[in-house]
Amino acid sequence: MTNSNNQIDILLKTHCELDQDALDNLWGKATFIFDSNVLLDLYRLPQEAKNELLSVLKKPEIKNRIWIAFQGLLEFLNNRHDAIGDQKSKFETVRGKLQQAISSYEETFKTLNIELAKLKLRRRHSLINPEKFISSENIAAGIGFVNDFIENLNELEKKQRDVNDEDETKKDVLNIFQGKIGRGLSKKQITELYLAGENRYKNEVPPGYKDKNKPHSYFVLDIEYKCKFGDLLFWHEVIDKAKAENLEYVILVTGDVKDDWWLEKRGKKLGPRKELLNEIYTNAPSLKAFHMYDTSNFLRRIGERFAFDVSESTISETESLLASDRNGVKSDELVDISEILAIVTIDMDDFSVAQADGFTNLPLVKIPLMTMYNVLNEIIHNAKNHSSTKAIYIDTRLESQYRTLRFSNAANPNKTTSFASRDNTSTGSLREGAVGLDMVRSTLALEGVHVETTLENNVFTIELFIPISKFQ
Known part of the structure; x- marks a missing residue:
């Protein structure tokens, strides 16, 4: 039978607004847990922003309190090549668009010359002389900056790492999280969560139901890790971590902005879904406060809390990545x-x-x-x-x-x-x-x-x- 006092405590904790004292305790004592999206963004960020994010993770004030679930590392390692390949392929995409622009430009002036030739201006007009202005030299000069861009693009492409190159970002991540990686769930736990997950997803119980159509799996030893249940496995690792170690404060830093994680009202993200808070507070009774930040807000707050030098441009770059393909909307839309x-x-x-x-x-x-x-x-x-x-x-x-x-x-x-x-x-x-x-x-x-x-x-x-x- 459910203890009525405990029930009230969980309800109030779930709906508690974090005041300044709670936030001070949270930032002063919390374990920082990162998901794979944050780490994969290291491949997508401009070099300066990437270096700043890595610098933050390496600061002793942060590094000594970080942790990543086994599921998070599994997804990072399996998806990093996609992130690297996407960056490399963008060169060909941009080059194609530039070459298309050149072709359209040249075709426009070719058509214009034909139409002007039909007017026979040299014979039939005493003043108009289009050849003085519409010359091959002027046309070439007009498109010169695009050719310069293509040359610059070719040089930059030589510096961009490909999927078969040594992965320095992977080395950085593994070094930062050395000794701070979850051991993962047992095969029995995973099997039980798959069964429970089907019912949770049918009733849209967070997290993970937005990924229900993901078809792929990863294998480690004899365990199949189904991608559609990745968020659910990750979440239960977080709960198990908080419960086993009697953690009092946890901050989850995530690059996932789907609404099966976030409570959103009037276009504003207010924090974790109430179902998530209820579940983690119920199963990890020592936990006093659990909160979530997306990457950009984490960097903004951490710059304020620890006086770290995090530039506004880096925060802006991480904000833009929250709209990437992983959120179900193609970035080019x-x-x-x-x-x-x-x-x-x-x-x-x-x-x-x-x-x-x-x-x-x-x-x-x-x-x-x-x-x-x-x-x-x-x-x-x-x-x-x-x-x-x-x-x-x-x-x-x-x-x-x-x-x-x-x-x-x-x-x-x-x-x-x-x-x-x-x-x-x-x-x-x-x-x-x-x-x-x-x-x-x-x-x-x-x-x-x-x-x-x-x-x-x-x-x-x-x-x-x-x-x-x-x-x-």
Whole structure:
């Protein structure tokens, strides 16, 4: 029979908000447990960010308190070649896109020359001389920077390790976690968890049910490790570790952002799923606090707690990796709005773009890249053409169902036609009249994004209401 007092204790602990004292104890005493995703990101991060993450793991304050489950190491070792191969193959992908751009560029001018030749301008016009400008030398010069990029790419590829090269990252990981690796579950435990897992997944009991369609297995001795149950095995190793060693505080650092691990409300991750907290507190009664951080938040907090030098760029790089293929969404389906904005405004020296912190740290969004580019290009050029101050301010706010992007600029009273003029029946060019706004509205409507504009107190504002489900 369940002890009613114990039942109340577990309930309250499961729903306890960690106050400052609890967080101080957690960071001061916790065992840091890492999953394979964090370690595999070492292959994906830029070199500087990778070095900073490794440096953090090697700090005595951290290294003396870290641990990885056998399941975590198993997945790291078996998936590292995929991570290495993906990095290597990206060179060919980028090179192919650049060569395609060159072909399209050359084909465009070939077609242009043919069309101009049909006009017989040399014989029929006294002034127009296209050959003066559209020469083979000028065409070659126009594409020269792309050829330079390809040459640079070829040189960088020589430095990129391949799957058959010596793996220095693997050496680093094994050295850091030497003597801090779980022994794994017994064959009997694993068999029992497979049976229990089928029922858990059917009822969507976390963790792991999001991986239920993974078909592969790994073998160690005579034990089959089924990938679809990898998270479940890993989780029970964590529980067994906490129980066997009477741990009081545990921090799990994970690169997995699927909702079979995280409790998420209004687009914000609030911590571990309550089912996970209930399970670990029930089975490891000595545990006073269990908490989870994704890699970027771990690095941010650890920089604050231990005064480690962790750059904002490294934190940003780890944030972007949370949207990788392992989370069920292909990374090439997701776009970085702030990066697209940087491309749109790259040559605008005479125009100021001020961005709120919330905008620069936006999660990736599932909207076609060219759609987002065309929309931002239209908005920014409209502001440039019509703003009285040659500036635009961009911010964002999170609502219950939407994340709103807000673009505001001071309207120029001398230009009566504006991006908002669709509502006032005016005519004009693409950016001065209804066509530009219609394009933004119609293309974003296909993505389920609502657009609103206002012109108040001589300030023009356009708002994009993007559903929360669109963001990673």
